[in-house]
Amino acid sequence: MGKVLGKKRLYEFLEKVSKGADLIAPVKTDTLRFGIIKDFNDICLEGRPLFPLKKFFSPAKQDLFRLNLGEKDEPFKEEKIMIKPRVIFGGRLCDFNGLLKLDKLFLSEEFQDDYYKEAREKTLLIGINCDPPPSKYCFCESMDLEKYYDLFFHDMGDKYYIESGSAKGQALIMDLEDYDFLMPNIHCEKKLVRKELAQHYEDPAWEQENEKCLSCGKCTSHCTTCLCFDMLDEMQANLKNGKRSKEWDSCQFENFTLVAGGLVFRKERLPRFKHRIYHKLQYFREKFGMDMCTGCGRCIEACPRLIDFTEVINKFK
């Protein structure tokens, strides 16, 4: 059983829960993007932003540390992490499941990314249910998503039905009126027929789609869960002080696998093309017991050729 909130009281509620924090929600200007809300009226829950939430947890470009080569005591100085608490409102189930997957990588036992960790700890997740799915490319129903959020809203016309998924979330809706309702599951038109990918590496269906691929990397930059990055060192003109920064990268680029000595071990387009999908649906699963894909459909919608890997897989002999 959950709670209920009249739509007229939404802004008042958001104001309360985001006190002292940045409120992040989808905003429509020329297109829809997640952004920091200055005016509640800017929030737009029609559709889902093509650009994912990951930038709030690991920015597209980020300085990591300063280099001061002259100084013996402190030649490296880490950039201070300064993250304001924030509340994300209007994320979808796929968006938050994306974080669940990224947690496996960036908050694992052997390795923790300080920035990601702090950003996660300081963010409250308030989602909205997809009824109907906001894009014809959505296929999350095939992807076993978990109920992963602090709060989850369901639009009931003049009011929202709200469920909590954490103690933090529960505390925020204590005062609201109880409501008896069963949150409907998401139903997507697009389906992925699950198959054992390892047995289909040589299937001709790969080749057909690969011919269309431009290796432009839009599928990975728009992906809810891709966070591969590249590193760059740059000095100032004095050649003593400088910085190391990182920037998102993509396995779709020709030289992504360039290693010392000049070898590029995934040079051809086809193995690169397959790698993305194998990483999402096989390699990640082998390691963490779940897919790295949330079925958000962003990679399809962002692709200049609308390349759709679910169709490739569904076509396998």
Place this chain on the structure above:
Amino acid sequence: MKKTKKASKAKKPRVGIQSITGCAGCQLSLYFIEDVLLELFDKIELVAAPMIKGKNEEENYDILFVEGSVSSKEDLENLLKWRKQAKFLIALGACASHGCMQSMKHMMHEEEVEAAVYNKFPSDKRLKPITAVPLHKHVQVDFYIPGCPPDKEEIERVLKWLLQGIKPRVYDKAVCHECSLKENYCLLDQGIECLGPLMNGGCKALCPDYNHPCTGCRGMLDDANLKSGKEILRDKGFDPDLMIKRMTKYNTLQFMEFESKPKEEKK
């Protein structure tokens, strides 16, 4: 170019900037690094830079930037001469790297183009151009800084790397990448014929950032999928002739090379 203090004190690297046929805008981009120009020039010996120096040396360059494409006999003679004198030769800008506009002639009738430009002059006053090609068609090029004009920050970065003794790195990701990182509303989705997915980035997606379609001033990707690129534009209903013009604006030679490849890479 040694990193040790002694060496750098003893001898600063001899750097030159020379130009053949182009608009000289590339060279100008270098001088636009105003904030740090003097500090950087302090670390080098600028032995040739005809745009800003009266006395210019013609030999023994540690690093030589060459802008422009090889478009006349004199261009070729100069380039061959400089190459022999340069330890590390950098092609600066679109003309030097890919041939740029003047190489459009490769897909036209030479006499026709010449007539259009030179017919108004008496025959003894006409230039005798050769069909323009980028530097690497005649000499070995050690590094490319493409772009029309090249990005001044990239010029600075490459120079600093070289001064540190670090092998410079090319930016070889599609324009779409930086464009997506900036969360630009894709021009293709707005019905504008952007060539970003075929083109080499590193420009921070400057044109699409201002809603202007990319025409590839930094050259085509090494593995540009031209066939698929044409299919996007066809599917979206863009004029095929206009598209060929756009694709060949800076990159006629690359375009022709891709077109003559029998089929897209296999395996």
